[in-house]
Amino acid sequence: MYQAARGTTDILPAEQPYWRYVEKAIAEITRLYGYQRIDTPVFEDTTLFRRSAGDYTDIVQKEMYTFDDRGGNSLTLKPEGTPAVCRAYIQHGMQNLPQPVKLFYISPIFRYDRPQAGRYRQHYQFGCEAIGEGDPALDAEVIDMAWLFYKSLGLSRLSLQLNSIGCKVCRPGYLAALKEYYAGFGNLCDDCKTRIEKNPLRLLDCKQTSCQSIAQNAPHGTARLCPDCAAHFSQLQKYLELMDIPFSLNHRLVRGLDYYTRTVFEVQPEEEGGQSTIGGGGRYDDLIEELGGKPAPAIGFATGIERIILNLKKHGIGVPETPGPQALIASMGDKGREAALKLAASLRREGISAVCALGEKSLKAQLRQANALKARFTLIIGEDEVKAGSVTLRDMAGASQETVTLSALAEKLKSK
Numbered sequence: 001m002y003q004a005a006r007g008t009t010d011i012l013p014a015e016q017p018y019w020r021y022v023e024k025a026i027a028e029i030t031r032l033y034g035y036q037r038i039d040t041p042v043f044e045d046t047t048l049f050r051r052s053a054g055d056y057t058d059i060v061q062k063e064m065y066t067f068d069d070r071g072g073n074s075l076t077l078k079p080e081g082t083p084a085v086c087r088a089y090i091q092h093g094m095q096n097l098p099q100p101v102k103l104f105y106i107s108p109i110f111r112y113d114r115p116q117a118g119r120y121r122q123h124y125q126f127g128c129e130a131i132g133e134g135d136p137a138l139d140a141e142v143i144d145m146a147w148l149f150y151k152s153l154g155l156s157r158l159s160l161q162l163n164s165i166g167c168k169v170c171r172p173g174y175l176a177a178l179k180e181y182y183a184g185f186g187n188l189c190d191d192c193k194t195r196i197e198k199n200p201l202r203l204l205d206c207k208q209t210s211c212q213s214i215a216q217n218a219p220h221g222t223a224r225l226c227p228d229c230a231a232h233f234s235q236l237q238k239y240l241e242l243m244d245i246p247f248s249l250n251h252r253l254v255r256g257l258d259y260y261t262r263t264v265f266e267v268q269p270e271e272e273g274g275q276s277t278i279g280g281g282g283r284y285d286d287l288i289e290e291l292g293g294k295p296a297p298a299i300g301f302a303t304g305i306e307r308i309i310l311n312l313k314k315h316g317i318g319v320p321e322t323p324g325p326q327a328l329i330a331s332m333g334d335k336g337r338e339a340a341l342k343l344a345a346s347l348r349r350e351g352i353s354a355v356c357a358l359g360e361k362s363l364k365a366q367l368r369q370a371n372a373l374k375a376r377f378t379l380i381i382g383e384d385e386v387k388a389g390s391v392t393l394r395d396m397a398g399a400s401q402e403t404v405t406l407s408a409l410a411e412k413l414k415s416k
Contacts, residue, residue: 005121006115006121007112007113007115007120007121007122008120008121008122009120013322015309016322017319017320017321017322018309018312018313018319019305019309020319020320020322021153021312021319021320022126022153022305022308022309023106025149025152025153026104026106026126026149028152029145029148029149029152030104030128032145032148033102033128033141033145034102035102035103035104035128035130036102036103036104037103037104037105037106038085038088038103038104038105039105039107040078040081040084040085040087040088040105040107041084042077042078042107042108043075043076043077043078044075044076044078044083044084044087045073045074045075045076046064046066046074046075046076047074048076048083048084048087048291049064049076049078049079049080049083051083051290051291052082052083052086052257052258052259052287052290052291053079053080053083053257053258053259057199057202057256057257057258058202058256059079059080059111059256059257062112062113063079063111063112063113064076064077064079064110064111064112065077065079065110065111065112077110078107078108078109078110079109079110079111080109080125080257080302081105081107081109081125081127081129081302082127082129082257082259082284082287082300082302083287083291085103085105085127085129085131085300086129086131086284086287086288086291086293086298087291089101089103089129089131089288089293089296090288090291090292090293094131095132095293095294095296099131099132099133099296100130100131100132100133100138100298101130101131101132102128102129102130103128103129103130103131104126104127104128104129105125105126105127106124106125106126106305107124107125107127108122108123108124109122109123109124109125109304110122111123117310118276118304118306118307118309118310118311119304119306119307120306123304123305123306124304124305124306125302125303125304125305126302126303126305127300127301127302127303128142128145128281128300128301128302129298129299129300130142130298130299130300131288131296131298132296132297132298133297133298134232134285134297136232136233136235136236136239136263137235137239138299139232139236139239139262139263139283139299140236140239140240140243140245142281142299142300142301143160143162143240143245143247143265143301144240144243144245145301146265146267146279146281146301146303147160147245147267149303150267150278150279150308153308153312153317154312154315154317155278155308155311155312155315155317156315157269157270157271157315158267158268158269158270158278159248159267159268159269159270160245160246160247160248160265160266160267161247161248161250161253161265161266161267161268162236162237162240162247162248162249162250162253162263162264162265163221163222163249163250163251163252163253163254163263163264163265164221164222164225164229164232164233164236164262164263164264165201165221165254165255165260165261165262165264165282166221166224166225166226166229166261166262167226167228167229167261167262167285167286168261168286169226169228169229170224170225170226170229171201171221173224174219174221174224175200175201177219177224178200178201178203178204178218178219179196179200181218181219182196182200182203182214182218183196185214187210188210188211188214189206189208189210189211191206191208192206192208192211199258201254202254202256203215203218204218204251204252204253204254205252205253205254205255205256215252216252218251218252220251221251222249222251229262232262232263233262233263236263247265250266253265253266255280255281255282259284259286259287259290260282260283260284261282261283261284261285261286262282262283262285263282263283263299264280264281264282264283265280265281265282266279266280267279267280267303269311276307278303278304278307278308278311279301279302279303279304279307279308280301280302280303281299281300281301281302282299282300283297283298283299284298284299284300285297285298321374323374324373324374324375324376325353325354325355325373325375325376326352326353326354326375326376326377326413327347327352327353327354327355327375327376327377327378327379327413328354328355328356328357328366328369328370328373328375328377328378328379329343329344329354329355329356329357329378329379329381329391330357330363330366330367330370330378330379330380330381331356331357331366331380331381331382332363332380332381332382332383333382333383335382335383335386336381336382336383336385336386339381339385339386340356340357340379340381341356343379343381343391343406343409344356346410347409347410347413350410350414352410352413352414354379355373355375357369357370363380366378367394370396371396375396376395376396376397376416377393377394377395377396377413377416378393378394378396379391379392379393379394379409380392380393380394380401388403389405389406389407390403390404390405390406391403391404391406391409392404393409393412393413395416
């Protein structure tokens with residue numbers, strides 16, 4: 001028997017109400033903050049991700065789905081959304097639009113990683129990118145947007161973790177301090193032994209227990225920020241306090257991609273911490289230029305939709321059910337079946353959802369089907385109703401019924 005590939009899952013009809021609930025919240029939050037939707041291809045040139053994420057990140061080293069097409073081009077399924085949006089910003093001349101350009105996406109993301117609760121090898125992200133402005137007020141606005149988004153879904157008991165990882169002016173000195181500190185430890189995991197030379201900042205993000213206590217006592221990057229980065233971070237904290245957004249400073253927060261500069265942040269369930277982060281983001285002030293565009297500071301945020309739904313269920317947050325059809329048409333006899341098909345078509349053209357009970361079911365079985373589908377009404381039509389030009393309209397909630405002429409039926413259903 002065929003099964004879904006490891007690390008993928010089917011989103012069945014019973015799960016769809018959660019997705020519609022989240023999508024509705026996305027539509028509202030992006031409207032409030034003035035973001036416009038962008039959809040980029042599901043695969044891009046491999047070098048786009050290598051150049052943006054960094055050759056020595058876990059994404060590039062271990063997680064990308066990369067293949068050669070028939071023309072010999074190396075392509076990669078999107079392992080994250082930001083580089084594709086930046087490529088589109090450059091390609092389509094969006095630097096000529098009023099800045100910042102605010103874009104959002106809902107996209108499948110592909111990473112070859114160990115499947116876990118709320119995270120699959122193909123999963124879905126909602127992400128926002130604000131490109132073309134370096135003001136820390138924009139950082140505060142993006143964080144506020146993420147915070148309000150989760151609150152609007154009913155999620156509470158969340159923790160906002162905040163840090164600044166500096167820029168290309170002050171970060172080299174901090175990386176040197178990290179290397180010097182870590183050089184004194186011989187019990188690093190294999191990944192960290194590579195990171196100490198290739199990607200020192202990621203030492204702070206190691207999930208291995210043996211490395212976490214070392215990271216906890218590592219030098220703080222915020223103590224080595226240049227004056228511009230220090231002023232930016234200080235102003236951001238003032239803005240967040242003005243906006244009544246609680247946050248905790250976390251010197252180990254670095255995110256997993258090389259393009260981040262200055263502000264980085266994550267939103268985590270209070271009781272679970274970083275292992276169950278539901279969303280995060282940060283600044284990437286150099287990325288547009290590194291990808292060939294004119295210099296344009298930027299900040300973004302992304303969140304996994306499956307991880308959100310997992311938390312909705314965990315905290316017992318109910319979502320509206322998908323409504324059933326307004327009418328199920330139950331028929332009897334050949335004439336009744338023909339009339340039912342014609343009636344269903346005419347009702348749909350009036351904007352009334354209608355389903356025909358097909359096959360050779362008894363009237364009792366057809367009424368059971370109406371209940372199972374949560375139909376608001378059942379329309380019963382047999383040979384007698386065909387001759388009279390009418391239907392029997394049964395209210396499934398009140399168990400009452402009446403005879404209604406076909407000519408008056410649509411208006412009758414609309415009025416109810």
